Amino acid sequence: MTPKVHRSLYPHVPHDPDAPILEVHKLTFRYNGHFALEDISFHLHAGERVAVVGPNGAGKSTLFKVVSGVLPPSSGEVKISGFGPRGHICIAYVPQRSQVDWRFPASVADVVMMGRIGQIGFFRWPRRKDWDTVHDALEAVDMDALANRQIGELSGGQQQRTFLARALAQEAELVLMDEPLNGLDTPSQEAILSLLEKLRQQKITVMVATHDLGQAASHFDRVMLLNRRLIRFGSPHEVLSSQNLLKAYGGHAQLIQGEDGTTTLADTCCDGEEDE
């Protein structure tokens, strides 16, 4: 674990407006001697929506944790708006639903307020302004009516939207979402995807780990194909070719040749949690 430093030690984390919102350079992460991520380089522009796809254990969660500064890279560099991730509180990590303790005694509004405690600071209580931000965030994800519900009483889609509201309340510029569509019914998935569309208008950059290649192709600007190494990163059309997919998924891939010449991939392994 990296030593965590309180924000007040970095009172003004500089943002270079001309730099890409996220720049990853030759990033490697070793865990217990083996490579979880190897030699990864890419950069994202503000407002982009990126789908990260790859088989289980490809390092999607790990990539998000290194980018958000939760895990320190073994080597290489992560830059947020031109500077290291350390002092930034503008990166939000939305965990997989299975990683959250839903019995925790907190209301929807409590959880969203948690996103603001970086701005509020030590020895202070949420002020009017903070509650306004929380309610604006809840309104944006259409959860205002459920603000006082205990989080365990929510449906999967509502839980996901609560965490998205928390990212908004945090005033995040980069939102990393780990399998947000997993286990949701189609209407809930659509609701989340249309919210991501809204975020683009606010210039918020979103990276979403997903298993659904169809959605990755239809709802995202760019697709990142990951399996410990960065296999391909570009437009959905150029990344999701059968050749690339076979390279990423190997034996887990099942390619189905459609009548019109399109190739679909059935990912035989997934819908479970990714190994940590």
Add this chain to the structure above:
Amino acid sequence: MGPRLWLTPAVTGRKMNNLINIFLQPFSYAFMVRGLAASVIVGVVCAVVGVYVVLRGMAFFGDALAHAVLPGVALGYLLSGGSRETLFWWALGAAILVALAVGRVSKRSEIREDTAIGILFASMFALGIALISTVRSYTVDLSHFLFGDVLGVSTYDLVLTAAFGSVILLVIFFFYKEFMVLSFDPVLSATLRLPSGLLNNLLFILMAMTVSVAMQTVGVALMVAMLVTPAATASLLTHRLWQGMIVSAAIGAISAVTGLYLSYYFNIVSGSAIVLTATIIFLLVFILHPHREGLLKRR
């Protein structure tokens, strides 16, 4: 008809006096007053800290911490030649040492955390008993350490209990939102760049202080019940963190007072009486509360 009419109030009046006497009589003794004050403070502090113990699944850690204090206390007891004045400080020192050591050990991955705690807990407890057993009168002293000696609370003890109890509650109050985030979502705590390591250690130290404060009243062996039972009861009744703390504190205080009365009238060891009262409250709530719908819960 007539005589009854004026007899009745007198009879009820006498009954009332008896009832009041039952409640007041124990407190004609100064040591009982001190004992009650100490038990209530300990009941409240344990119950509030216990909310985090329950939320973070640290019941076993709390039990181990309480037991691991014993060698520190025993050493102090031997070195001071049987005086009990300094025992609190020995307990505090030992508890903080053990709490921080366990926090460190559990970060290494070769041994599972509960296994590491199990080894540390039993061996420290054994060492404590070994040390105390070298003293001739050890059975009496040992039972005081194990089960508490609420009637032996001196004015000095009471002042220490009140002072440390207040410090613990104040720290929990001032770090409410940080401890909440740390307990709910450590990854958020990291992305908000909170000093998670420091906050975790602060929580360990609060637990260590709680254990030391509670040692004299409830003793080492039963302490985990004071940490866990009121908080678990509160978790059935509430669905907000601060509500849980208030309800838990109330249950801790009620258990302390009721337990002390039971101890006085039925000649039961006070620590046992307090813990059993808390357990009965838990069972009542557990049986009666309708399907996870809390009393204070909003729909």
